[in-house]
Amino acid sequence: MSAARQGLYVFPLWPRSKIPALHGKRHCDGTGVCTEGHLGWEQRATTDPDLIRYWWNASPSSNVGIACGPSNLYVLDLDPDHGQDPPPEWAGARHGRDVLARLAEQAGQPYPHDTYTVRTPSPSVHPYFTVGQDSLLRNTAGRAGWRIDSRGRGGYIVAAGSMRRDGTYTVARRAPIAPLPQWLVPLFTPPPRPQPEPVVFGDVRPLSDTRRQRYLDTVADTVIHAAPHTAHDTLVRAAYTLGRLVGGGEFTDDQARSTLHIAAQHRRIPTHEANTAISDGLDAGSRSPRQLADRAA
Ligand SMILES: [Zn+2]
Structure with missing residues (x-):
């Protein structure tokens, strides 16, 4: 009592x-x-x-x-x-x-x-x-x-x-x-899961569609040009990075997925493996939504 x-x-x-x-x-x-x-x-x-x-x-x-x-x-x-x-x-x-x-x-x-x-x-x-x-x-x-x-x-x-x-x-x-x-x-406090290092691509806000597309290309390039044996991990990190931006409303889920899938195909990552990596990364990233900062004044 x-x-x-x-x-x-x-x-x-x-x-x-x-x-x-x-x-x-x-x-x-x-x-x-x-x-x-x-x-x-x-x-x-x-x-x-x-x-x-x-x-x-x-x-x-x-x-x-x-x-x-x-x-x-x-x-x-x-x-x-x-x-x-x-x-x-x-x-x-x-x-x-x-x-x-x-x-x-x-x-x-x-x-x-x-x-x-x-x-x-x-x-x-x-x-x-x-x-x-x-x-x-x-x-x-x-x-x-x-x-x-x-x-x-x-x-x-x-x-x-x-x-x-x-x-x-x-x-x-x-x-x-x-x-x-x-x-x-x-x-x-439990550690965030999973916890890939977010890839940082600078602080430019792609205001135009052209610049948005350039941003996606840059993310895809990190996977396409990843060092041997690191393509899978880089794909997860890239998915995490885009997942955060999808969560923040910068890109649609479709835009992120198709960008990542095209990059994964370049690296001949098997489709089922790429599906899992991309979905996991996007899911994890969307839990920490972020928006692209405007270019620093
Ligand atoms: Zn009962």
Whole structure:
């Protein structure tokens, strides 16, 4: 109830367990709340006191899960070493906390300790942070550094007061939940995929159709004149470059595709291979739309 009063969306976990006590998709019989389709814990997690009372009256020893996504929450999971030595780049660290302290130092930022924090029996440390409704940060495992995991959209954490065979989740720091420091965001952001280097063709905006065509010819030329064995990669990069411009409305998808296919034929890249490379590159590029800059004044 106290989590829900803070706007955190909760749901029951099995007693002394981290496993959701709501039925999973495989065991869904399509009745009750699932009449219109199965609802998982992330959809069913609630701040409604009546539903919370109903759930925990039915099973008073249920543990408490907090769904991070609907709660606009991002929680770090700083783990102990579990008796293992860290990899060389984190030599000397004994806990995810040590690694986070070094990351803070590298970023020239203070250690983000001033926020609501829970200690698990492991003992891991879970500092809680708020994120915007449009945050796309999801769960990570070791991406930011050794023994640092995180839970965001699509993830949940076990709330304070929950119990395990080996102990209780306790509040380690009773403070308001602080916003996720900006410097931490890139550490938990997935790399773009795929990530070919965009080919840069200068900053000229081809205002006339002639200049647009010249631009397409230049892109085609990079493929046609690519060094031996690099034609395929160059084709993907060229497709990515054009995909961005298609996304930005500079060219049509047809213009981009036919340019790339003609170039691929020059290099005798098999059609099915070219199709895949071109489609993948265009798709990836269209996710980062860009427009051609006007010639610098
Ligand atoms: Zn269901």
